[in-house]
Amino acid sequence: MTRVFDAVDRLASAMSYHRDRHGVLAGNVANLDTPGYRPADVQRPATAGPASMVRTHAEHLAAGAAPDTRVVFDDGGALVGPNGNAVALERELAKIDANRVRYTTSAELVSRRLALLRYAAGDGNP
Numbered sequence: 001m002t003r004v005f006d007a008v009d010r011l012a013s014a015m016s017y018h019r020d021r022h023g024v025l026a027g028n029v030a031n032l033d034t035p036g037y038r039p040a041d042v043q044r045p046a047t048a049g050p051a052s053m054v055r056t057h058a059e060h061l062a063a064g065a066a067p068d069t070r071v072v073f074d075d076g077g078a079l080v081g082p083n084g085n086a087v088a089l090e091r092e093l094a095k096i097d098a099n100r101v102r103y104t105t106s107a108e109l110v111s112r113r114l115a116l117l118r119y120a121a122g123d124g125n126p
Helices: 003-029 091-121
Strands: 038-042 071-074
Touching: 003 038, 003 091
Parallel strands: none
Antiparallel strands: 038 071
């Protein structure tokens, strides 16, 4: 039964990531005029495959799902202004827009997946 909801869980995780990233990118725009401010960004850590941890003894705990952690890093724009601020408004707005598209796509996919499950649970009645 858990396999049915795996896609929804992955998409919900993606939506949470894009929500968190939007907050960080909006903070960059809010600090556009702050002297010495360095823009930040968020990325998900690279996920290892299922072969990364092997249960070698029967009494060992089974490897669970990796926590959905975020890594915040200094985005460090290429151009630094005279006051030391490295935020480029156009660049940050482009990243916000791309992030918005990804969030909207994930939300639409979750909505459609849940509609299919609702349809199946209702014996085909809409």
